[in-house]
Amino acid sequence: MGVEQKLGNMGVVTTRLEDLVNWGRTNSTWPMLFGLACCAIEMMSTQASHYDASRFGMELMRPSPRQADLMIVAGRVSRKMAPVLRRLYDQMSDPKWVIAMGDCASCGGIFNNYAIVQGVDEIVPVDVYVAGCPPRPEALLDGIMTLHEKVRGEKLQEWA
Amino acid sequence: MTVGMNLGMPGGDNIQELSVEELRAKYGSGLEIQSEENMLLSMGPQHPSTHGVLRLLLELDGETVVNLAPDIGFLHTGIEKNMESKTYTQALVMTDRMDYLAPMSNNFGYILAVEKLLGVEVTPRAEVIRVILGELTRILSHLVWLGTSALDVAAQSVFLYCFREREYILDIYEMVAGQRMMASYFRPGGLWRDVPEEFVPAIRNFLDFFPSRIDDYEALLKENPIFHKRTKGVGVISAEDAISMGLTGPSLRGSGVNWDIRKSIPYSGYENYDFEVPLGTEGDVYSRYLCRMKEMRQSLGIIKQALDRLPDGPVQIDDRKIVPPPRSELGRSMEAVIHHFKLWTEGFKAPKGYVFQRVESPKGEFACYLRGNDTSKPARVHFRTPSYVNLASLPIMAKGLFVADLVAIIGSIDIVLGEIDR
Numbered sequence: 325m326g327v328e329q330k331l332g333n334m335g336v337v338t339t340r341l342e343d344l345v346n347w348g349r350t351n352s353t354w355p356m357l358f359g360l361a362c363c364a365i366e367m368m369s370t371q372a373s374h375y376d377a378s379r380f381g382m383e384l385m386r387p388s389p390r391q392a393d394l395m396i397v398a399g400r401v402s403r404k405m406a407p408v409l410r411r412l413y414d415q416m417s418d419p420k421w422v423i424a425m426g427d428c429a430s431c432g433g434i435f436n437n438y439a440i441v442q443g444v445d446e447i448v449p450v451d452v453y454v455a456g457c458p459p460r461p462e463a464l465l466d467g468i469m470t471l472h473e474k475v476r477g478e479k480l481q482e483w484a
Numbered sequence: 485m486t487v488g489m490n491l492g493m494p495g496g497d498n499i500q501e502l503s504v505e506e507l508r509a510k511y512g513s514g515l516e517i518q519s520e521e522n523m524l525l526s527m528g529p530q531h532p533s534t535h536g537v538l539r540l541l542l543e544l545d546g547e548t549v550v551n552l553a554p555d556i557g558f559l560h561t562g563i564e565k566n567m568e569s570k571t572y573t574q575a576l577v578m579t580d581r582m583d584y585l586a587p588m589s590n591n592f593g594y595i596l597a598v599e600k601l602l603g604v605e606v607t608p609r610a611e612v613i614r615v616i617l618g619e620l621t622r623i624l625s626h627l628v629w630l631g632t633s634a635l636d637v638a639a640q641s642v643f644l645y646c647f648r649e650r651e652y653i654l655d656i657y658e659m660v661a662g663q664r665m666m667a668s669y670f671r672p673g674g675l676w677r678d679v680p681e682e683f684v685p686a687i688r689n690f691l692d693f694f695p696s697r698i699d700d701y702e703a704l705l706k707e708n709p710i711f712h713k714r715t716k717g718v719g720v721i722s723a724e725d726a727i728s729m730g731l732t733g734p735s736l737r738g739s740g741v742n743w744d745i746r747k748s749i750p751y752s753g754y755e756n757y758d759f760e761v762p763l764g765t766e767g768d769v770y771s772r773y774l775c776r777m778k779e780m781r782q783s784l785g786i787i788k789q790a791l792d793r794l795p796d797g798p799v800q801i802d803d804r805k806i807v808p809p810p811r812s813e814l815g816r817s818m819e820a821v822i823h824h825f826k827l828w829t830e831g832f833k834a835p836k837g838y839v840f841q842r843v844e845s846p847k848g849e850f851a852c853y854l855r856g857n858d859t860s861k862p863a864r865v866h867f868r869t870p871s872y873v874n875l876a877s878l879p880i881m882a883k884g885l886f887v888a889d890l891v892a893i894i895g896s897i898d899i900v901l902g903e904i905d906r
Binding site: 357358359360361362364365366368369372373374387389399400402404405408412434435437438439440457458460 | 529530531532536537557558559560561562563565566577578581584585628631643644645647648650651654664665666901902905
């Protein structure tokens with residue numbers, strides 16, 4: 325049953341503003357084109373022909389943080405990179421979300437040493453963690469859909 | 485531990501707030517500024533065409549690159565140091581994560597070094613399977629290079645085609661190792677386990693359809709006038725310069741230097757295969773492109789020969805001090821249980837001494853220096869990674885060209901930052 329059958333000839337839909345805005349946000353979440361390490365290659369696979377992330381309204385990856393809504397931290401964050409990452413996050417305009425993709429970004433992964441930030445949540449607030457080293461593209465897509473679920477339940481005031 | 489904005493840099497500096505000159509003075513980036521009238525620009529670390537987190541300090545006269553210096557270390561992971569605290573087998577997983585476009589090539593170099601240190605010879609079947617997977621990895625890496633470097637010169641569709649074929653190779657990875665990318669399939673003394681039945685038919689199928697796919701990529705790029713304009717005569721490096729800068733791999737062979745470790749210092753039985761080393765003539769971006777495309781075809785030839793001679797037999801050596809016993813023995817033999825326990829708790833011990841092993845990875849000469857000290861953990865591991873050395877010749881190639889050409893050149897030397905910073 326498609327939406328046109330629900331509408332009939334009425335031509336008018338009533339909904340809550342919050343639902344409409346969140347529906348729009350979930351279906352046009354532009355991620356930032358920003359890869360760090362191994363996970364970035366799986367992120368590219370997710371974008372490419374086989375898995376095709378554009379099915380979820382994110383075919384456009386924006387290299388500029390000003391035009392991006394979602395930061396996918398794909399890979400290990402070194403201590404030299406951490407201030408840069410935070411700067412990029414600060415440059416993104418609201419509303420913005422963060423997915424920590426992979427074990428390194430989530431908790432340091434196998435690199436428990438002097439060079440790697442033990443979880444990117446030390447520097448930016450993370451919405452969804454995706455496990456795996458590296459996560460399969462399906463896992464990243466699942467993370468994106470989990471984020472969509474979260475966005476659908478958000479209040480407009482939170483970003484005001 | 486609370487980590488704030490200023491972590492990482494000595495003295496708590498926020499690098500984004502420093503000017504290029506301050507950065508140069510403080511951290512010695514090596515950029516010698518020619519004229520105060522020129523513009524200084526920082527390209528990266530977040531830039532779509534630097535293939536990762538490379539930062540380039542550029543001195544520009546208008547749009548012309550007068551001088552540049554790469555600033556690396558944004559992905560420094562401490563892999564070499566971390567490996568010293570792991571057993572030889574555990575340390576293997578670290579090598580996957582250096583050049584993550586060609587994980588099995590890194591495994592190959594490290595595992596050959598470990599075996600050289602231990603003084604063991606693997607079985608013929610394991611040797612041939614390693615060659616098959618090593619060459620598949622070369623194609624895997626070249627596919628990502630082709631897709632991304634074509635994106636850099638604004639050819640979008642090639643990327644989508646390349647990743648379609650890449651998925652097939654990743655499926656083969658998953659079939660043999662259970663992991664899509666970080667396989668860690670080569671183990672000291674052989675392989676993790678024998679390949680499944682579907683392996684040979686899957687590779688045969690790949691050999692059937694892949695040559696026509698290479699034709700497809702070439703149809704998109706080889707005679708494309710825009711691609712020619714962007715690549716021909718761009719980023720030229722002479723054979724002498726290439727040798728003196730230590731360039732290796734297709735980037736070196738694009739300048740016409742015949743140097744391939746598989747031919748010069750054969751390993752893992754490469755001397756028994758019949759293949760050619762493709763050479764370029766011009767030393768520009770286009771020559772390097774041609775070299776890699778021909779290399780993919782040569783790799784297919786090697787895989788075909790290897791499949792035809794794939795012998796039966798075990799894939800692990802018969803030495804319980806190095807290779808764990810099969811699961812079936814654990815219920816019957818006390819000795820097997822003890823070996824299993826010793827190997828998974830302590831690991832095998834390697835003798836005192838050092839070895840140096842080179843392999844031809846897709847990006848060039850990958851070498852592993854390994855020092856043992858009679859314990860189960862390496863005393864020192866060092867990698868000579870091709871991307872790190874190849875990056876050094878970027879200033880030679882790019883000086884006097886436009887910024888847009890610089891982007892094409894970075895794509896053509898095929899660097900991976902995980903391997904550069906380690």
